[in-house]
Amino acid sequence: MDEGRIVYIGKDNLIVGKKEMDADGDLVLPGGIDTHVHIREPEMCQRGTFQSETAAAAAGGITTIFEMPISAPPQYCPEILQKRIDTASAQSYIDFAFYGAAGRETQYFKALAEAGIIGFKTFLFSPLPGRDQEFRGTCMDDDGALWQGMRAVAETGLTLAVHAENDAIIQRCTAALRNGGRKDFAAHGLSRPPHAEVQAVEKIIRYASLLNIPVSFCHVSCPESLLMIKKAKAKGQRIFAETCPQYLFLNEESALGYGPYAKFNPPIRSRCHQEEMWPFLLDGTVDYVGSDHGAFLFEEKERGWDDIFNAPAGSVGFEVRLPLLMTAVKEKKISLAKAVDLLSRQAAQVFDLHPQKGSLLPGADADLIIVDVKTPFIVKSSDFLTNGREIARLYEGQALYGKVLHTMVRGRFVYSRGYLCESGAGWGKYINTSLLQRRGSCFSW
Numbered sequence: 001m002d003e004g005r006i007v008y009i010g011k012d013n014l015i016v017g018k019k020e021m022d023a024d025g026d027l028v029l030p031g032g033i034d035t036h037v038h039i040r041e042p043e044m045c046q047r048g049t050f051q052s053e054t055a056a057a058a059a060g061g062i063t064t065i066f067e068m069p070i071s072a073p074p075q076y077c078p079e080i081l082q083k084r085i086d087t088a089s090a091q092s093y094i095d096f097a098f099y100g101a102a103g104r105e106t107q108y109f110k111a112l113a114e115a116g117i118i119g120f121k122t123f124l125f126s127p128l129p130g131r132d133q134e135f136r137g138t139c140m141d142d143d144g145a146l147w148q149g150m151r152a153v154a155e156t157g158l159t160l161a162v163h164a165e166n167d168a169i170i171q172r173c174t175a176a177l178r179n180g181g182r183k184d185f186a187a188h189g190l191s192r193p194p195h196a197e198v199q200a201v202e203k204i205i206r207y208a209s210l211l212n213i214p215v216s217f218c219h220v221s222c223p224e225s226l227l228m229i230k231k232a233k234a235k236g237q238r239i240f241a242e243t244c245p246q247y248l249f250l251n252e253e254s255a256l257g258y259g260p261y262a263k264f265n266p267p268i269r270s271r272c273h274q275e276e277m278w279p280f281l282l283d284g285t286v287d288y289v290g291s292d293h294g295a296f297l298f299e300e301k302e303r304g305w306d307d308i309f310n311a312p313a314g315s316v317g318f319e320v321r322l323p324l325l326m327t328a329v330k331e332k333k334i335s336l337a338k339a340v341d342l343l344s345r346q347a348a349q350v351f352d353l354h355p356q357k358g359s360l361l362p363g364a365d366a367d368l369i370i371v372d373v374k375t376p377f378i379v380k381s382s383d384f385l386t387n388g389r390e391i392a393r394l395y396e397g398q399a400l401y402g403k404v405l406h407t408m409v410r411g412r413f414v415y416s417r418g419y420l421c422e423s424g425a426g427w428g429k430y431i432n433t434s435l436l437q438r439r440g441s442c443f444s445w
Helices: 050-059 078-091 106-114 143-156 167-179 185-191 194-211 223-234 245-249 252-262 271-282 298-305 318-330 336-350 433-439
Strands: 027-030 032-038 062-067 095-101 119-123 160-163 215-217 239-243 368-372 403-409 412-416
Touching: 027 336, 032 050, 032 318, 032 336, 050 062, 050 078, 050 318, 050 403, 050 412, 062 318, 062 403, 078 095, 078 106, 095 106, 106 143, 119 143, 143 194, 160 194, 167 185, 167 194, 185 252, 194 215, 194 223, 223 239, 223 271, 239 271, 245 271, 245 318, 252 298, 271 336, 318 336, 318 368, 318 403
Parallel strands: 032 062, 062 095, 095 119, 119 160, 160 215, 215 239
Antiparallel strands: 027 368, 368 403, 403 412
């Protein structure tokens, strides 16, 4: 490799490198791309910073992240976006892109696109009480706002990522449960039933068809949603699906004992739903598996034991995403090629970063990971690098395959055998898609 890019791949020893590493017996894979990441800085740095959380990403074999706009304030305008770029540039171990917040303030959409965001992200609800600043500019909370916002996104040519749940259904279900005295873990799942997601997905697909806009559905949890997405794809719509490990490897029964530590939006579904998700991974309906990584404090999650509605939704996932998929490969649920597609290649293709990202080809960025898939290891959250290690309960003690040994970003090792490499913080660069379109490269070298 040279200047951060791959120069040659082959068996013949035609090129001598300055540094050599023997990966005999281990897999060399393209660096992971995580399409769904929450880093709360500057809102609550005690939850995690760009430095702490990208270190965790590197330990999980992730070399590129797409960061979501939930901070205080989120990047709904170019000035806020630039501040977050500057903050991440000083700290990040890995390369990063930002979604732009998409809500009622559509006057900023064009400028955000010109600033190089990877796409837009929207929520279909009003900002939660007390969290107005955190969600400013991110919400299309009625059909009029949704139609107007999607039209504005369509004018930029970028993809709209959607948290697809019908808020009116959720609010009424939640009120009925709370009025009935329900505040246990199962009540959270009942408050956000599958049809709340399915109905929202159906509506977004219809609007996207009318506006000819590419849409990426975030953290899809229901096979019924994926069936609609599959049909839309077959008709030629630019519709993409992301799911997350909790919907593939957990179900209501297995998650019950974790209580608030297993609270997600959408919630973890039934065993039947879980099992019916897998065929959609195999047939290509699911395009990528995002971690939905979001660190919270121990005391924030603990509030959910007394009242599940008082705990925040989400958990950390950087350091288990790849091992869970590699274990599925070991168990022959999916092929290695499919796992690489879901972890890296297809995200790069959907968001127009391929082949610079998500591939091991001459000329591509030298983002690669070396993974041990022969030896099982026990998940120990105490070894995690994320600030949210105290809430990482879901896979604790499990034996998984796919331990990440080394992570390289643009030709530099940033993580190696349990340790962060010296001067890795700040090596990560902003992926500016506007530059990519104009110059054929994401980066200014």
